[in-house]
Amino acid sequence: MLLINGDIGQKAGLFDQMKAVLSLRGIKKSKFVLQAVRSGGRLEIGGRNMAAEIYRMVSFLFAAAVFLAVLSIVYASWRNGITPMPASRLVRREVSNEIHRLNKQGSLADAGSGWGTLALHLAKRCTGWRIIGIENSVIPLAVSKLLARLALRKDQFVASAEPGNPISFIRGNLYKYPYETVDLIVCYLFPGAMRRLSGIFRDRLTPGQCIISICFALPGWEPDRVITCRDLYRTPVYVYTVK
Structure with missing residues (x-):
């Protein structure tokens, strides 16, 4: 005006x-x-209010982006059989305590890393581990990578077993990942996935490798120990060692 x-x-x-x-x-x-x-x-x-026109255009583009993101998550959840669920703070703490109890170092695969909260927590708490998060849903994977980049810039990670960034997130199929190449596998999945992974682990893993499963046990496997978290759901954490 x-x-x-x-x-x-x-x-x-x-x-x-x-x-x-x-x-x-x-x-x-x-x-x-x-x-x-x-x-x-x-x-x-x-003249016509250009600011209002730009605001409406930006609002439309933002709404469209949110809709597509939600659609992507819904599709991936339908295909995977589960929605990406972050582990609670108490569960993350119990898992990191169990990793410390193993008294080992090496590479760790987070099978179905979701939003990356568990993998990032372990990278900040567990010295001597190189962590790989495996996720096939695009939006949670992108969020995980962004959070990892921010944490790296703030120097929040502890020392890794290898030089460089102690954590990475990759897009992949958790049933096809070469788990025989890592020392420890962490899972926070669902019963159907654990049934499939039970046979995969039995065929591929070698003695000495370890598995930590949150909430759901590996069918046909005898855990070394079961820890009950002090959260609202009394979440169990199963620890296995390949014999």
């Missing part, structure tokens, strides 16, 4: 001149419409 102060007669003449100039430049054919309001001793000249 353009405000022109001064004598009303002078403003009226100025307004006519401006209309003539704009007409010569072809502005009349544009989307904008000049408005003149004479009241209270001032003249206002304005």
